[in-house]
Amino acid sequence: MDSSLVDFFVTPLSYGFMQRALIAAMLIGAVCSVLSCYLVLRGWSLMGDAISHAVLPGIVVAVVTGLPIALGAFASGLSCALLTGYLKENSRVKEDTVMGIVFSGMFGLGLVLMTKVETDQHLMHILFGNMLGVTWRDVIETGLIAGVTLLVVMAKWRDLLLYCFDPQHARAIGLPVRLIHYGLLVLLALTIVAALKAVGVILVVAMLVTPGATAYLLTDRFERMLVLSAAVAVGSSVLGTLVSFHIDGATGPSIVLIQAAVFLAAFLFAPRNGLLRRAH
Secondary structure, three states, X not given: OOHHHHHHHHHHHXXXXXXXXXXXXXXXXXXXXXHHHHHHXXXXXXXXXXXXXXXXXXXXXXXXXOOOHHHHHHXXXXXXXXXXXXXXXXXXXXHHHHHHHHHHHHHHHHHHHHHHOOOOOXXXXXXXXXXXXXOHHHHHHHHHHHHHHHHHHHHOHHHHHHHHHOHHHHHHOOOOHHHHHHHHHHHHHHHHHHHHHHHHHHHHHHHHHHHHHHHHHHOOOHHHHHHHHHHHHHHHHHHHHHHHHHHOOOHHHHHHHHHHHHHHHHHHHOOOOOHHHHHO
């Protein structure tokens, strides 16, 4: 193997901050990839966007009151999901419109609070993430949240799949559709909290959408979709982290750019659904 290629992978591992970043990247990639498949099937990409932006005011309030940031983010994100559901059920406005109003309003509130609050913590990292600055405590916290989310999804993956694919059929056979609905929202909020410190509010949306969308282009079977989504997410997370080290660039954006490139390749060259394949 070429020595330069070995150095590309080995040299970063000699630094503690890169070891932590790589572990965090793999954990976040794994949990985001699984939820991404369900969001793509359910058509909830905007919901991921909404909750990720809506966590900001909760984070600022948590910093001011001395509460854990993860608790504030989770409470704020879940409030956004519940408020969206309430407005949808009690108005003529469609769900995507409601989500856009709620998440932009809460994100605006968070930005206003950020400018008015004096704190020692660098809140801008919450917006854009700081993968290379994660501590072992952050890694453990991310691992615990990711582990719980993955266990729940794997235990109930068939029920979640049926709900995302055909909610009416799920209700007809007796599945607790409302419980599944809000359970999925809770898992989504937890996943966003797990990814916050590493990739930030803005970029976590891409990690929740792109892997599942890429896998959706490559296969028609859900089991394969999960595997391919995980491969795309974890592989892009590791490669993006390594690339950011060598080019001295931002880690989160590097990961997202690689995921976008993989999606574009799938869009063009997928065996059945690729654009170039259909052209022939």
